[in-house]
Amino acid sequence: MIGRLARLGPEKRRALAAAVWWLARARAWHARHSAAESFARLQAGGGAVRAAGSAPAPAVMRWALEAAGKRVPWRADCVVQALAAKFWLERAGVESAFRLGVQRVGGGLEAHAWLEVGGEAVSGGRPSGALARFAGAGPGGVPGAGSGGAVGAAAGGAEGAAAGAPSGPAAAGAADGPAGGAAED
Numbered sequence: 001m002i003g004r005l006a007r008l009g010p011e012k013r014r015a016l017a018a019a020v021w022w023l024a025r026a027r028a029w030h031a032r033h034s035a036a037e038s039f040a041r042l043q044a045g046g047g048a049v050r051a052a053g054s055a056p057a058p059a060v061m062r063w064a065l066e067a068a069g070k071r072v073p074w075r076a077d078c079v080v081q082a083l084a085a086k087f088w089l090e091r092a093g094v095e096s097a098f099r100l101g102v103q104r105v106g107g108g109l110e111a112h113a114w115l116e117v118g119g120e121a122v123s124g125g126r127p128s129g130a131l132a133r134f135a136g137a138g139p140g141g142v143p144g145a146g147s148g149g150a151v152g153a154a155a156g157g158a159e160g161a162a163a164g165a166p167s168g169p170a171a172a173g174a175a176d177g178p179a180g181g182a183a184e185d
Contacts, residue, residue: 012064015056018088019064020072026083027074035079042082042098042113055092058120061085065123078113078124085115085123096122101131 008016030038055061065084069076076084082098089096096115103110112131114124 011056011060015060015064016068018056019061019068019084022084022088023065023068023072023076023080024074025087026080027072027076029087030080030083038079038083039098039100039113042079042086042115045095055089055094058117058122061088061122062124081123082113082115089115089117089122103130 029041033041056064065081069081086096086098094117096117099114099116099121101112101114103112112124114121116122
């Protein structure tokens, strides 16, 4: 592992170290807040804009969060990775959009959360083409944001969001089809 780390270029080494920091911060934040608060935080605007430039390219950020998320000794699922990306991007003054998707798996539904910058995923890997992606209908791109919609359904966690989000008025017409790419949470 040390050899692989040494072979990384300086940008990826910095991004990997930053990803571990932001994942730790996100996990600690997520542990102290409810799922509904986490989803609301992901939807929130960035606040004061700082000088841009301290965030890596979207592909590098996505790689760093995935690589670090697989190796840290705490849970770093798609929601924690999205929170880490949100905190990291806010610090750099970069606007992002929260996305939530669901897909049928066997007899149930599976949910996935990710963050995008300029339409490119920066957390949560590349969303699977099988995901029904919620279109940007509210702040941060979540249908019904601010009115209970998907956030209200998400109170039970990502699985609760999947179970509640596809039905009801907030989801009517919200799925805009496949998100493209292939990844797993």
